[in-house]
Amino acid sequence: MAPELPVDTARRLVLERLRDDERFVVVSHEHPDGDALGSVVALSRALRQIGKDVVAVLDAADMPVPREYRGLALETVTTTVPDDLEQRTAVYVDCGNADRMPVPGVREGARTVLNVDHHHDNTRFGDVDLVDPSASCTAEILWDLLPDLGVEPDRETAQALYIGLVTDTGRFMYGNTSTRSHLMAADLIACGVAPFDAYRRLYEGVPWAKLALLGRALERVRRELDGALTVVHLRRSDYADTGADESETEGIIDHVRTVAGTTVAAVARELPGTDDDVRTKVSLRAADGTIDVSAIARAGGGGGHPQAAGFTTTMGEDELVRFLAEQLLAHR
Structure with a gap:
């Protein structure tokens, strides 16, 4: 683990590597969301714009990406x-988190590892860690880097950054939305x-299948x-019965978190596998801001934002x- 550096120092070191190195591979976390995918696309395009050799890699299990x-x-x-x-x-x-890297061998095999992120509980696994929890999204950090790289985003790069911004701020409704978020949106x-x-x-x-899956969720x-x-x-049978795929779960938690009186909202979905290996992915949201749900996630072996x-x-x-009930009580 590299020593934790001030954000300005880490930013300078990352810029040096992006300017001086010639060959890159850009990756993100498993089951990538809008910020992850937007950041992969935007950084890859920006580096190619200044003449770099760039390979952007997603895990085969994450392709095709959600609709x-x-x-x-x-x-x-x-x-x-x-x-x-x-x-x-x-x-x-x-x-x-290093445990969320689905593409095998990249961290171990690459010449240098740059870790660019905004999660406050980032495990600092890079040779240089540019981790800025004050940023609304990783796309915001990249947007801030582009002028110093001499990159003026074209429409496709700007769109990728905008997708990261909109999704991670919850359409500019989450607590991480700031003046800077809106300035970034205006620029894009x-x-x-x-x-x-x-x-x-x-x-x-x-799609109708997504609406049908939402109906199953609300019944339960x-x-x-x-x-x-x-x-x-949500059980495996719900996906089979409705014809929905895993990506159609996106957005269900936004309905759950709006229920009056809710402090913590959770959507748990069973992952594909055998009957002897039932693994469940749990998404958490803080509905009223009084609980840091990343602390609950860490107790379950995961992580994220407050x-x-x-x-x-x-x-x-x-x-x-x-x-979940025990953790909610413990973190009140």
Whole structure:
């Protein structure tokens, strides 16, 4: 683990590497969200714009990306790690934890590892760690770097950054939204982003299967601790019965967190596998800002932000609800 550096120092060192090195591989975390995918696309395009050799890699299990992100410029993204990895600088974007790296061998095989992220509980796994928890999203950190790299974003790069910004700020409604978030949005709109087109692609055109899955979720809401904990559990059979894929879970938690009286909202979905290996991915949201849900996630082996976090577990439904209730009480 590299020593923790002041943000300004880490920023300077990252800029040096991005300017001086010639070959890069850009990666992010498993099950990438809008900020992860937008950051991968934006950084890859920016580095190519200044003449760098860049390979952007996603895990094969994460392709194709969820429907709402398919408007991103993903044409050059691959699932194959380059053969000359040892000659490349690896840039991990929006990856808070070394355990969340799905692409094998990159961290160990790359010449240098740059870790660019905004998660406050980042495990600092890089040779240089540019971790700025004050940023609303990793896309904001990249947006801040581009002028010093001599990059003026084209429309596709700006769109990728905008997707990261909009999704991680919850359409500018989460507590991480700041004056800087809106300045960034204005700058990206000036670069050619059409906000309504981005909104429509992200949040409209909902497939029937996703609506049917939401119906299953709402039928199975559990409320504990006088409603402070609101939990939904989605089983494998729900996906099979509705025809929804895993990505259609996106957005369900936003319905759960709006229920009056909720302090912590959770959506737990069973992952594909055998009956003997039932693993569940748990997404957490802080509904009223009084609980740091990343602390709950860390107790479950995961992590994230104070307002949004998650972990993966083998606990059954009742055991999981008890665990979440105990953690909520412990962190009040």
